[in-house]
Amino acid sequence: MPQPHHRPSDISLRVAALEQLLTERGYVDPDTVDRLVELYETRIGPHHGAGIVARAWTDAGFRQRLLENASQAMAELGISGSQGENMVVVENTAAVHNVVVCTLCSCYPWPVLGLPPRWYKSEPYRARVVREPRAVLAEMGCGVADDIEIRVWDSSADLRYMVLPRRPGGTAGLTAGELASRVTRDGMIGVAAV
Amino acid sequence: MPQPHHRPSDISLRVAALEQLLTERGYVDPDTVDRLVELYETRIGPHHGAGIVARAWTDAGFRQRLLENASQAMAELGISGSQGENMVVVENTAAVHNVVVCTLCSCYPWPVLGLPPRWYKSEPYRARVVREPRAVLAEMGCGVADDIEIRVWDSSADLRYMVLPRRPGGTAGLTAGELASRVTRDGMIGVAAV
């Protein structure tokens, strides 16, 4: 473990040295590094999750398959991959509001939501949402009525969780594409209504 | 609560400002501040504890009274005071080795040991000695045989603990004063044999 006194003031130099050394030793290829990042910058993100949600709202059979075996149902839409090999989708209902966290690190369903926002990885969120989810959700603008159960999912193992939000009212005539644009990343984490 | 961004680089200036303001408002008198500190610099310290230990080693009746009601027995020697109003003395025997900590803050028996050393207040000591006392004691040079019970006292309330170490062998002819000089602060915390 590098000791604190070795800690560089310039982490960017540290990472550059690491990449250079690993490249020289054949463990890393800088071009591949760039393409890997580009993938998350350009192709993988919460639009995947939003598409899944919209499809579930408009296709009862898909919704059923999604809740039974999320990874399989997602594969129908060509969505799969690292940090989402074993997906679980949990459905908000009139009785239950779900919210996802990883208290031990910051596990997150990358193939459907992309990389996590900073707040999801922050100590306050990880520490607080398991103990006082109502206060946290209210603070984040997503108050939940007292008669609704809040169910917090702490992703402590290989399962990765996505919330299927409730379909908002007044959206009967919308297409799946229009519906998808209503779905937010925060809604699929469970800290927003949709 | 002062926020981190208010945190002064110069804590000494902060304390000076605090003392000046509290003096102006009549809550503090700088001369009394000095005398209070002087008391712990010149009069109160582990020599009090060492005297108690030596007396217990040489006076069976005192030892008995000390183990039954430490505050009362100490008062016989004129020792009492703040952070030691309710003292408990725990005796090391052939079967039990005692060690004292305060995991929640750094409670310590001031009237008998003075102010605590830095290591006693440190996170590693507070965190580790309750969970792995054998490793901690070995690391501190006070290995305890496997067939001896280690009993850790976590001073979580108003009681303050002092360990009565075992009297070392070969000290039969010594006076109480000579014995007292053998007793260390660490022995009375329980991280040294004597």
Place this chain on the structure above:
Amino acid sequence: MDGIHDLGGMMGFGRIERDDDEPLFHESWERQAFGVLLQASGSVGFSDDHLRCHIERIPPLHYLQASYYERWVLSLEAFLEERGILSSEDIARRMEAMGTPSRPAGGRGATLDDIEAAVAEGSSGRRDAGLAEARFRTRDRVRVRNDHPGHHTRAPRYTRGRVGEILADHGVFVFPDTNSRDLGECPEHCYTVRFSARELWGEAAPARDSLCVDLWDSYLEPA
């Protein structure tokens, strides 16, 4: 509260560093802070419960960065601000005005003997034994309630939900959970509870080792 201060059992801290021939204070401001806090505690009604309560609220990163006496200072400031005695702004402004540390002139000139007598008196949290009934007796088996209150409390987290035996009843003491919040002294019996190391840390702990923790009556339930 289950704050960073509740360190018992937390791993990852590494070795215990001991100083050789350690001075009583490492910095002159520590000396001054110690004296100021000791005197102020009496004059502004800043009890140990208040001291601890405000230390526990220091955010975790700041807590770990701060030294022992720095935590005292932060706690006293928070208390003074809460009571409307001094604000953070008062202190910041004064720091700016002072520029460099200096000390005010002494006043009453109490003698060392006066001070020694006052300190020897102390200030016990013990209250009349008749003020509360003991729900437990020596040798009773008790379980520490699995409560996680947000306020100041003195049952270390590693004892919550665990079963031990009452080793001693020390009598009746001011209850920190209420006293720290100015909800009254609400005195209760305080016991030493002895736990086996295995009960607290699991089967890997040495069979004969034990931990003794002092716990107030209402932290406990029959086991």
Place this chain on the structure above:
Amino acid sequence: MDGIHDLGGMMGFGRIERDDDEPLFHESWERQAFGVLLQASGSVGFSDDHLRCHIERIPPLHYLQASYYERWVLSLEAFLEERGILSSEDIARRMEAMGTPSRPAGGRGATLDDIEAAVAEGSSGRRDAGLAEARFRTRDRVRVRNDHPGHHTRAPRYTRGRVGEILADHGVFVFPDTNSRDLGECPEHCYTVRFSARELWGEAAPARDSLCVDLWDSYLEPA
């Protein structure tokens, strides 16, 4: 290990700060670190279990000071040093030699589609269901063992000793406690266990709320 990383339920952290219109990476070195780590994980055999294990060993103060990707970097370095691939000194020397950050020239030139296909494949910790027997079934009541191992483990501290109900058996997965220490995959059933909020946090918690935690078979015992 019961390290600082095990944050669930810890109090004192304050408000959750959200960024408006947050970029995917806040600094260019984060972008680079993310890519390097992703690629290195495959080429040096740095599993998620190893990543987490070494993050958990970062001393608490340093852990809280470090950002998310900085913890990744520290962990990867610790792993590389442990395996004898690169030492801290190698990195320090190279930093000095470089002076300012620069990037090496690209090599193989994998296409975005190639990379996408590899990432879409993923790398699951799931193993053949026949490799382990399930000791529990859906609706069984289980207690999380009150163990506090010094090594990497995935039962959050707030669940230890608490009773819940098996909500689902997800099949058989590589066991992090052994895999992180190179003691083998030792695959086990992994379950979602549902706890009432009151069981975890005490009677003050809302009666209907619950928490679901994924726990391996050997973390559990019948309740």
